[in-house]
Amino acid sequence: MRRLLFLNGIKAFEAAARTGSFAAAGAELNVSAAAVSRMVHLLEERLGVALFERKANRLVTTAAGRAYQNGLTPIFDALASLTAQVTAPSSVRVLTIGVGPTFAMKWLIPRLADFRKEDPDIDVRITTGGAAVPFGEDWSCGIKLGGGEWSGLIAEPLFAADLLPVCAPRLANALKRPGDLKGPALLRVAHSPDDWPSWLEAAGTARISARGPEFEFYGQALQAAVDGLGIAMGIRPYIDDDLAAGRLVAPFALSVPKGMRWYLVYRGFSTAQRDFAAFRRWIIRAAAEPAARRRGHRHAG
Incomplete structure (x- = not known):
């Protein structure tokens, strides 16, 4: 059986990693930066892995975060493309x-x-x-x-x-x-x-x-x-x-x-x-x- 972990958190993380900030991810997902931060934190807790190093003025992905984002972005691109074809x-x-x-x-x-x-x-x-x-x-x-x-x-x-x-x-x-x-x-x-x-x-x-x-x-x-x-x-x-x-x-x-x-x-x-x-x-x-x-x-x- 396919096990899908916390899709909202995954979407929030991918957007934040790709754009480089919680604020930019929030604007893309139409939620607040604080909401993105909370969802990413919950995802990290569920995965048991740190995905970001939180620095003063910027986000830096960890090695695990980079690997996760590199795999997730093509999946979301493919999903968007498939949706566009169907609709x-x-x-x-x-x-x-x-x-x-x-x-x-x-x-x-x-x-x-x-x-x-x-x-x-x-x-x-x-x-x-x-x-x-x-x-x-x-x-x-x-x-x-x-x-x-x-x-x-x-x-x-x-x-x-x-x-x-x-x-x-x-x-x-x-x-x-x-x-x-x-x-x-x-x-x-x-x-x-x-x-x-x-x-x-x-x-x-x-x-x-x-x-x-x-x-x-x-x-x-x-x-x-x-x-x-x-x-x-x-x-x-x-x-x-x-x-x-x-x-x-x-x-x-x-x-x-x-x-x-x-x-x-x-x-x-x-x-x-x-x-x-x-x-x-x-x-x-x-x-x-x-x-x-x-x-x-x-x-x-």
Whole structure:
């Protein structure tokens, strides 16, 4: 027989551990902070385990508390998702994808029409943010660049993140070898300062230092390269379509692994959801298809 201990206390603890305070948990659960504190204290008594270290101005979970919260949060997320599925009208099919702005613009959005042809009844919604944005509670799945380890999430590899300098075709004529690169012409991305040094070292030209204009996102730097402002450090798959269409060229054959990969990330319970399952099948297939074959062009450079 299933033994469920004090569900109100469990909900109170999970909310407090996730938000970091009794007050925030109380606001979420529509009860007072004092009520949350009492429920958590009763839960600790029933479990016989301390879940929090209560400090002056903040809550700190104990080792047992962290382990409990790491297990509880996915369970409550799954319960919320299941409830939303059961209560939603049968005609409403929403898939929310969390992704960085450049990946959305350079790869995902140009291919969504293909997915829509396969599953026109699924309402795809894209939410964007920076590279460090955590997995959102309302996301069906996400696409993230990293090492493949995100707590509580399944990560399936999609692409290698290889680095390759790219520029407008008219600038490529003057670049016969890596030593022809000039520091002020090398466009930079603020959150990836190691890209150029890694590639230049691999090319044997570590004496060159990137000193060109700096941009917040890869997409901005790549657009600047298309416009002829300088040479950008491209990252796959951002550059695949621009190379295939001839908007950018790769003046050198050398590509260098970034040391990370792109992953499809999702919670374990998502595999039982038909809309996510359809998207997962599609994106894994699309990620394996070379841009040149899909677009009918040959890669430039």
